[in-house]
Amino acid sequence: MKRITVETEKPYEIVIGKGILKQCGDAVKEQFPLGNAVIVTDDNVESLYGDTVRKSLEKAAIPHRTFVFANGEHAKNMDILRELLEFMARHQINRGDFIVALGGGVVGDLAGFAAAVYLRGIPYVQLPTTFLAAIDSSVGGKTAVNLDAGKNLAGAFHQPSLVWCDHDTLKTMDPVRFADGIAEAVKYAVLGDEDLFAQLRGGELRQHIEEIIATCVKIKRRLVLADEFDYGDRQFLNLGHTLGHAIEKHSDFEITHGHAVACGMVAIAEAATKNGLAEFDCKERIAEVLALYGLPTKSPYPLEELLPYVENDKKRSGETIRLVIPETVGKCRLLSLPVTKLKSFFQI
Ligand SMILES: NC(=O)c1ccc[n+]([C@@H]2O[C@H](COP(=O)([O-])OP(=O)(O)OC[C@H]3O[C@@H](n4cnc5c(N)ncnc54)[C@H](O)[C@@H]3O)[C@@H](O)[C@H]2O)c1
Ligand SMILES: [Zn+2]
Numbered sequence: 001m002k003r004i005t006v007e008t009e010k011p012y013e014i015v016i017g018k019g020i021l022k023q024c025g026d027a028v029k030e031q032f033p034l035g036n037a038v039i040v041t042d043d044n045v046e047s048l049y050g051d052t053v054r055k056s057l058e059k060a061a062i063p064h065r066t067f068v069f070a071n072g073e074h075a076k077n078m079d080i081l082r083e084l085l086e087f088m089a090r091h092q093i094n095r096g097d098f099i100v101a102l103g104g105g106v107v108g109d110l111a112g113f114a115a116a117v118y119l120r121g122i123p124y125v126q127l128p129t130t131f132l133a134a135i136d137s138s139v140g141g142k143t144a145v146n147l148d149a150g151k152n153l154a155g156a157f158h159q160p161s162l163v164w165c166d167h168d169t170l171k172t173m174d175p176v177r178f179a180d181g182i183a184e185a186v187k188y189a190v191l192g193d194e195d196l197f198a199q200l201r202g203g204e205l206r207q208h209i210e211e212i213i214a215t216c217v218k219i220k221r222r223l224v225l226a227d228e229f230d231y232g233d234r235q236f237l238n239l240g241h242t243l244g245h246a247i248e249k250h251s252d253f254e255i256t257h258g259h260a261v262a263c264g265m266v267a268i269a270e271a272a273t274k275n276g277l278a279e280f281d282c283k284e285r286i287a288e289v290l291a292l293y294g295l296p297t298k299s300p301y302p303l304e305e306l307l308p309y310v311e312n313d314k315k316r317s318g319e320t321i322r323l324v325i326p327e328t329v330g331k332c333r334l335l336s337l338p339v340t341k342l343k344s345f346f347q348i
Pocket of ligand 2: 241
């Protein structure tokens, strides 16, 4: 079992272990000795782990209710958010109570945002059950829902009170969805950890899952603590995401987040090399490790179809856009580029 503390204004712990879901009640009780829990989850995760969590809460004498919604990115919207808020109000959830987000990034983002806005903020706990949620979305306090105009356009910064990660839950994941998380792990390695890159290239991810989750979480912690509200260093986490988000949206989310980010990372590495900003083998090295896990390395759409989304990216400020440039595996830098130069930058 690994414990990692995130020293935000109100520090919280990330606990990573095997088979620890059934002990979540005691951990939660320590945080909230008196409150009621609202478990928020999707239908898949409910059928797999809902009972385990409820039993554990009952053992710790924590009163609870469960709110379940249909799984998938399309559920991360204002309608479901409203249903959840109304559900909590109907059940007279108050500021002494808390949310338990049980699931992947969709559950965590939606439940976290509900926690941020309900009664101007109640606490929440993350119980991540996907690899992506374990290494990325459950940490850092970004919460959001999507709007018709784009992903994550309504949201808030709201740090969890605890992240309780049982990596045994990852064993029931669909391998394609598991690979989504691998793309984010590769991202962390390219951002700043050559050893992690070597470990991923060695193909031994499953054997070292606990250690790899901890390594990724520590890289994210470093960037979040340097820049909690996303004005500087935290933007490194967007490596591969500028084109990635465009691919995801253009496919109407048929192409999942990590798969889109994998294409985005290879595209930016290729552009960086062609523009003389990256080592000659940077793109090949990244593509090779992604392909090892069955991740795509080439966008299915031509650049012209993606650029309109990039031009509307929420990371754009004024006439420039910030890109994360991999210089080599383990070292990246930020580059502000005029939006008018985007096409030639990628197509040189
Ligand atoms: N807040 C952040 O910092 C942050 C960071 C990265 C990504 N995100 C967001 O995270 C979301 C993607 O997260 P995700 O990939 O976890 O998607 P997800 O939550 O949709 O989960 C993927 C699928 O796996 C199922 N599932 C979850 N756990 C399972 C398990 N243990 N066994 C079997 N099936 C399981 C879910 O029901 C769902 O169908 C996106 O909306 C993205 O924008 C947020
Ligand atoms: Zn991502």
